[in-house]
Amino acid sequence: MKYVGGAAQGAAEEQTTGERRTRNRVARSILDHGPSTAADLAQRLGLTQAAVRRHLDALVAENVVEPRERRVYGQRGRGRPARVFALTDCGRDAFDQAYDALAADALRWIAETAGGGAEGQAAVSAFARARVAAQAERYRAAVEAAAPEDRTRALARALSADGYAATTTTTNSDSGPAGEQLCQHHCPVAHTAEQFPELCEAEAEVFSRLLGTHVQRLATIAHGDGVCTTFVPRAPQAPQNPQGQAAPAAAPQTHTDQATARTSGRNPA
Incomplete structure (x- = not known):
């Protein structure tokens, strides 16, 4: 009976371990x-x-x-x-966010040391841009090597390798512009970004530069959404003449598209 009891206990522990797994x-x-x-x-x-x-x-x-x-x-x-x-x-x-408190303390120290107010915010923004720019250099080669229509997916794969669990979905809606949604299902610095949205704004700006188009941040984990969602509009196709050939391109215009910084890191709802 003692053996049977021990066997039963072992089976129960094994079942509990399997349930937890x-x-x-x-x-x-x-x-x-x-x-x-x-x-x-x-x-x-x-x-x-x-x-x-x-x-x-x-x-x-x-x-x-x-x-x-x-x-x-x-x-x-x-x-x-x-x-x-x-x-x-x-x-x-439970998923790799042990250093959030340290990061938030460091950014708070940067803001206070720079004088607080607008100067402190500018210092935090400069740090955020430098951090994300250095991170983006690891992604640039993969993005630039991809065909233009595959660059958002290439960026998602690079982000996933860094732990952001990123995916893309194509949007074709009659009620809005067509394009792709870049979704990051995990953010290692979500708690820090909640206190310092400059991190989200800098990230959106880098996405814009890497993809060569403006982007719009629709939602962020830092502001309570389930996923960070960035809309990447589809490049317009060249018009065709009646013979099915592409019409001559219009003269290029010099402009700079940047991410919508005012909405980055904010829930538009």
Whole structure:
């Protein structure tokens, strides 16, 4: 009987370990893909929706994930939006954010040392631009080597290699401009960016320079959204004459497109 009891205890511990491992897979999938429905998670992980909901209930109880109403950009269709599950701040803390407090303290010191006020903000902005510019140099070769229509995806792959879990989706909407959405499902400095939006603004400016077009930041993790979303408009196609040949290009105009800094790092809603 003693052996049987020990075997039963070992089996229970093994089951608990397996449950925790699967639960971590669920949380990691939300991190990598952004706010997800139970159906999305079941399909990605090869689980039943009932099993996924059981793990989600446990993660909600542990304050790792939280249910939300799915945000809809553009015109909303009929019916109530599907409920999605997103990582909480506590959940994100488990994924490589141990240095957020140190970074925030350093930026606060920079702002205060520069004199505070507008001068302090300018110093923080200069630091943010220098930091992101140095980071972008690692991405430049990959982006420039890609065909123009593939550069947003090349940037997403480079960001993913740095832990941002980035993806792209193509948008073709009658109610708005066509293009791509660059989505970063993880931000290692989300808590710091919440206090210093200059980090988000500098990042958007660098995306604009790397991709050679203006970009618009639609949402950020730092301001409570489930994912950082940047809209990259599609380059207009050259008009064609009746013979199907491209019409002569208009004379180039000298201009500089920069990211929409006023909306970077802010929830437009």
